[in-house]
Each structure stands twice: as C-alpha cells, then as structure tokens.
Amino acid sequence: xxxxxxxxxxxxxxxxxxxxxxxxxxxxxxxxxxxxxxxxxxxxxxxxxxxxxxxxxxxxxxxxxxxxxxxxxxxxxxxxxxxxxxxxxxxxxxxxxxxxxxxxxxxxxxxxxxxxxxxxxxxxxxxxxxxxxxxxxxxxxxxxxxxxxxxxxxxxxxxxxxxxxxxxxxxxxxxxxxxxxxxxxxxxxxxxxxxxxxxxxxxxxxxxxxxxxxxxxxxxxxxxxxxxxxxxxxxxxxxxxxxxxxxxxxxxxxxxxxxxxxxxxxxxxxxxxxxxxxxxxxxxxxxxx
Numbered sequence: 001x002x003x004x005x006x007x008x009x010x011x012x013x014x015x016x017x018x019x020x021x022x023x024x025x026x027x028x029x030x031x032x033x034x035x036x037x038x039x040x041x042x043x044x045x046x047x048x049x050x051x052x053x054x055x056x057x058x059x060x061x062x063x064x065x066x067x068x069x070x071x072x073x074x075x076x077x078x079x080x081x082x083x084x085x086x087x088x089x090x091x092x093x094x095x096x097x098x099x100x101x102x103x104x105x106x107x108x109x110x111x112x113x114x115x116x117x118x119x120x121x122x123x124x125x126x127x128x129x130x131x132x133x134x135x136x137x138x139x140x141x142x143x144x145x146x147x148x149x150x151x152x153x154x155x156x157x158x159x160x161x162x163x164x165x166x167x168x169x170x171x172x173x174x175x176x177x178x179x180x181x182x183x184x185x186x187x188x189x190x191x192x193x194x195x196x197x198x199x200x201x202x203x204x205x206x207x208x209x210x211x212x213x214x215x216x217x218x219x220x221x222x223x224x225x226x227x228x229x230x231x232x233x234x235x236x237x238x239x240x241x242x243x244x245x246x247x248x249x250x251x252x253x254x255x256x257x258x259x260x261x262x263x264x265x266x267x268x269x270x271x272x273x274x275x276x277x278x279x280x281x282x283x284x285x286x287x288x289x
Contacts, residue, residue, distance in 0.1 A: 007144045010083035011151050015138060017076050021069040030116075031081045032154065033057045034123055034131055037249060038075025041068045041197075047190070049120060050197035053245045056123045056131075058158070060115045073250065078135050080151055087114075090155055117166050119189045120196050127157040169226040187212045188223055191231065199238040200262040205231060239263060240276050247285045254281055 003015040012029075019038075033040065034056040041050045042057060043066040051057050059065060061084070069075045091114060123131065134150035170185040191212035195203070208231055209216045223231050239261040246257045255266060263269040273281050 003138070005138065005147075007148055007151075009086050009144075009148065011086055011148065012081035012083075013134075013138050013147065013151075014079045014081070015077070015135065016069075017074060018069055019071050019074055021067075023067045025064060026067055027062060027064050028059070029081045029083060030061045030087060031059050031079055032158065033059065033077070033079045036076040036078065036132075036135070038069065038071040038073050038077075040075060040077050041070075042066070043068075044118060047193075048197070049193045051120060052196070052199075052242055053249075054123055054241050055120045055196060056127075057118070057120055058116050059118055063118060078131070078138075080134075080154060082151070082155065086151075087155075090152070094156075094159065116162060117186070117189060120193050121158075121161060121165060127154065127161060130154050130157055172226045173222060174225065184222060185226070187214050188219075188226060191219060191223060192227070192234070195231065195235045196238055199235060199242060200260060202262065203235070236272065237276075240273055243269070243273065243281070244277065244284065247281055248288045257281070 001017045003013075005013045007013070033042075033051060035051045035053055037053060039050050039052050041048060042059075044059070044063060049057065069077070130150055130153050134147065134154060137146055137150065166185075170181060173181045173184055191208050191214070194208055194211045205216045205220065209219045212219060214222070220230060223229075223234070227234055229237070243257050243261045243263075246252050246260065250257075252260065258264075258266050258269050261269075270280055273279070273284070277284060279287060
C-alpha cells in the first residue's frame, strides 16, 4: 500500500507498506527516509546501504539511487521530500540573527542549499518521537499546517543531529589537515554504514576495512576516536538494538531472533542482552508487552 501527499508548500510525504518493491533511477529533492518495520535497501552509486528500524537515511537533492524492499515481514517505510523553497526559508531563519529576521523577514538572496553527508543516522530520542507522530498524523489525514509543523521540527532536529554526528565527531580525529580529516571521516562512515546494513551477516574487521578502503589497524584506531568503541563493539550494539526491536514488535522466537540478528550462540546473546538492558530477552518482551 502506497500513500503520497503533496502539501501546500510542495513538501511531500510518502508512505509504503509492502513486502516487495523495486524502484530504479530515483532522483528527488533533499529527502529523509526512515523504516519503522522490516528493511529497505538503497543503491547509491557503487555503494549499497540497508536501512533498518532505529535508523534513517539522508539523500541530497539530485542524488540518483535505486530502492528495493524484499522482506519476509511487512516493511513499513516513510519518506519526507523537502521542497527547495521550504529549505531556503528554513536555512535563512536558521542561520540569521533575530535582528536580520526582523529587518528582512523574507530572504532577498538565493541561499545555496546545504548538502549533507549521505549516511545512516540514528533515529532515536526526539527525532524518533517527532517522526512517529508525523506518520501518525499523516495516516489520519491531518491538515497540512499540522503536518508541516512536524516536518519543520524533523528538519530542525536533523540539523542538530547532523552537528552532533558529523561536525563534532569529525573534529575528534587526530588528522590536522582539514581535507585529510574530512576524507577519513567519510571512509569511517562507510565502515559504519556497512556494519549497520549487514549487522545480521558474518562480517569481519577485514571485510569492513576493505569496504572503507582503510587498513584494519587504521580503521580500528580511528573508529574508536569518533565512536568511542571498536568496530566489533559497534557491530554487537547494532545486533542488540535490532534484537530489542524484534522482541518488542514481532512474534519471532528467541532462537529465531538470535539467528536473524547474526549471533551464533543463544547463551552469549542472552548474556550480552542482559548486560546492556538489565533484562533477559524474555523478561524484556514481557516488560514491554
């Protein structure tokens, strides 16, 4: 089932609920893509990323991509396409002083649209809360002004998240040269995206380093500088996060979840899950039921 709506200011909302879909040669405005259940795969140039619940993907205006859904369970996906005028108005108000906004309430110049790092971002906390309410109101066919309010806050929260996830973390790298630091950070985000997209597979440090074009030692050292954990620890956390989602939102058995998230030993999974969330997997499922 597909639902598409164009708002009065040309912002667009798109929802799709399906187990199988395929779209090629897509190219849109700046867009935010989130998955609430199942998964959605994107091919962007030579790179492939998969978005699972708990994350979202940002694509810049004009980026060409293919999008596919092949899922055993029903995938529930949602996207916001931000109109250029809305973005210009937002960027003008976001970057201008209060006095400038009073003197010139409408931007008289064409502001160059920001481009963002096209990577997987965490959908947690305030931005998850806001996006969840946006899709609820979208499904209820609420009026455009209410939907636009949630779209505005989604973009505002993303700007804040971008500063935290990209600007602040990239500055944690030891590289002194700005261009070297930026290139290194991009390669580390490729490593991060590869783990988030393939957390349920048997992947090694060598696999991750090959994808990111970094040596295993260089990857291990620099990854810890920005994510405060090793690649292995990051991968384990991704598996635990997705297991928690499955415990809360699916009827999979414990053994099925262990296999689906990439663990090989149920007892190891139970121990790690309890250490992280202070519940056994069964106890957590009963708690959130």
